[in-house]
Amino acid sequence: MGVTIKDVAKEAGVSIATVSYVINNKGNVTVETKEKVLKAVKSLGYQPNLSARNLVGQKSNLIGVLIPDWGNNDEAVKSAKDNFNFDNPFYGNILNSIESTSTKAGYSILLIASTITADKIKSIILQRDLDGLIIIGALPKLLNSLAKVKVPVVLIDSYTYNDDFYKIGIDDEYGGYIATKHLLDLGHKEIALISGELIEDGVDMERFKGYQKALLERNIPIKEENICNVGVSMEGGYQGVEELLNQNYDITGIFSTADIMSIGIYKKLNELKLNIPEDISVVSFDNFPYTEFLHPSLSTVSQPVFLKGRRATELLISLIAGKRVDDHSLTLSIELIERDSVKNLK
Incomplete structure (x- = not known):
């Protein structure tokens, strides 16, 4: 017993x-x-008996939010990044949205690091009597272990297919496609990709697929030397540019899968005395407010980060209340914002 x-x-x-x-x-x-x-x-x-407590109709009004730690390829960067990825504005924006939406509905949130085990997460669900769970990012092994937990789960930015979960996201493959196509339409052929780790069911993998699709449509081969996987950070973008140019100095355009990496790309190109877009064009992904104020202003795929968090939280609260939700997946719209970081080579 x-x-x-x-x-x-x-x-x-x-x-x-x-x-x-x-x-x-x-x-x-x-x-x-x-x-x-x-x-x-x-x-x-x-461990408190969650089932028994639910029988008497008790709720904690507490929502768990699981945040990924993608890690970094660089140990120095890794040691400086023990902070839930908060240096990436994506997480600050989406957590702000989740927290404000939860608060308005009478809920609080509990942040959980994805570096802990599935058993530990299950233990937290029981011990803290979580009413529901929001999971940000692609964590396929963890998600498989969390299937059949006794609380509703909503995924943000995951391509895991499991009827136990509900999902909110965008079409990341299409985003990668329109970013790369924009460079192609303006005459670029040597197009590099700077991306985070290509994780199964993750957004960067989908954006990479879009990059591939756009190039193959024009019969342009996918070159290994034009692809660089780094930590999703300013440091990652900075290091990625140097690595790419050491492999292929003929690159005329770069597709960066995150705005935060593009900051590092801008810095490194400036240090190398390479001008944007005269020498190298850059297209990015996210459309955070600062991208409009870079010099030159950054062309980027705009995604509704705040709306993702709000819709995910609203969906989870509906599920907690026992409401029927027939559609397990919601895809939000995106668009390319054309600014001044791409040169027309035609």
């Missing part, structure tokens, strides 16, 4: 009601008593 709340109360030397107050974060419990209870919970390995 598993550890019960009675065992925790005995270990901590308090009443069962006090343990319940601490676990549910309710009632007036002193800091000292709370610490004693939490210590007993940890030492005994106690």
